[in-house]
Amino acid sequence: MKLKAESVGFSYSDKIILNDISLDVKNKEFVGIIGPNGSGKSTILKNFYGALKANKGVAYLDDDDLFCMKANSRATKLAVVGQEDSVTFDFKVEEIVSMGRNPHKKLFDGATSIDKNIIHNALRQVGMDTMAKRQFRNLSGGEKQRVIIARALAQKTDFLILDEPTNHLDISYQLQVLDLVKSLNITVLAAIHDLNMASLYCDRLYVLKNGSVYSSGLVHEILTPELIYEVYGVYADVRVHPITQKVMITYLPNNLKQLREEKVV
Numbered sequence: 001m002k003l004k005a006e007s008v009g010f011s012y013s014d015k016i017i018l019n020d021i022s023l024d025v026k027n028k029e030f031v032g033i034i035g036p037n038g039s040g041k042s043t044i045l046k047n048f049y050g051a052l053k054a055n056k057g058v059a060y061l062d063d064d065d066l067f068c069m070k071a072n073s074r075a076t077k078l079a080v081v082g083q084e085d086s087v088t089f090d091f092k093v094e095e096i097v098s099m100g101r102n103p104h105k106k107l108f109d110g111a112t113s114i115d116k117n118i119i120h121n122a123l124r125q126v127g128m129d130t131m132a133k134r135q136f137r138n139l140s141g142g143e144k145q146r147v148i149i150a151r152a153l154a155q156k157t158d159f160l161i162l163d164e165p166t167n168h169l170d171i172s173y174q175l176q177v178l179d180l181v182k183s184l185n186i187t188v189l190a191a192i193h194d195l196n197m198a199s200l201y202c203d204r205l206y207v208l209k210n211g212s213v214y215s216s217g218l219v220h221e222i223l224t225p226e227l228i229y230e231v232y233g234v235y236a237d238v239r240v241h242p243i244t245q246k247v248m249i250t251y252l253p254n255n256l257k258q259l260r261e262e263k264v265v
């Protein structure tokens with residue numbers, strides 16, 4: 001499944017947030033969106049998953065007009081792990097994950113044994129199967145995040161949108177979740193703050209700045225010291241890691257200014 005968006009614009013009343021965003025995600029690609037706080041990463045994702053309505057541009061999921069799709073049919077094709085998930089009622093963990101099956105069912109259809117298997121597997125994949133009966137509201141931030149990821153997995157879509165999926169997760173679960181997403185071999189569009197994680201997992205990156213695409217390309221083309229400085233105002237040392245063969249970034253604080261200028265760090 002692929003996504004192609006052209007000239008997408010979005011405003012809150014007269015405040016323009018997104019300007020002419022064009023991007024594409026090819027079938028089975030893992031594409032990252034990076035950029036500073038407030039650059040529009042969540043907003044563009046929300047436009048794609050229907051939480052906000054673009055006032056300009058078009059987006060196609062394969063041949064379907066994404067901006068005109070009904071919520072239920074969109075949910076059979078595209079699953080979302082959003083940034084702030086407002087589960088307002090008190091549900092058990094397994095009930096939350098079972099919601100991922102809803103788009104595939106008619107109203108009042110009960111869970112089949114296939115559904116139950118999918119739900120159990122999704123919980124197991126995120127290491128939450130032993131907590132299936134726990135109340136969602138009593139979980140830690142990281143545990144909640146893993147349940148929301150399990151719900152998206154239970155949706156069994158070919159396209160996954162992730163908004164800061166590793167927020168709240170300790171390093172072991174950050175790697176576990178992104179390894180898992182990678183192993184699904186589906187199309188992924190993810191907003192990611194951590195540039196080293198983006199380097200490890202993404203095929204390509206889009207850089208947003210002030211609501212526009214500042215740059216896009218392969219990870220090693222984008223994650224350069226120059227671009228990191230231009231976009232974040234931060235000096236960085238960037239080199240290829242000998243084991244991962246991916247670019248690895250070390251940020252250089254101001255107290256290392258002299259070393260940085262001599263480029264001996």
Ligand SMILES: Nc1ncnc2c1ncn2[C@@H]1O[C@H](COP(=O)(O)OP(=O)(O)OP(=O)(O)O)[C@@H](O)[C@H]1O
Pocket residue numbers: 012015017035036037038039040041042043044
């Ligand atoms: N309801 C709203 N009304 C007005 N402006 C908003 C609203 N929600 C978000 N914004 C603004 O839209 C801009 C883009 O926000 P967005 O959340 O998309 O950024 P982001 O790149 O995801 O940021 P972060 O890295 O902090 O998550 C920000 O300037 C934000 O203040």
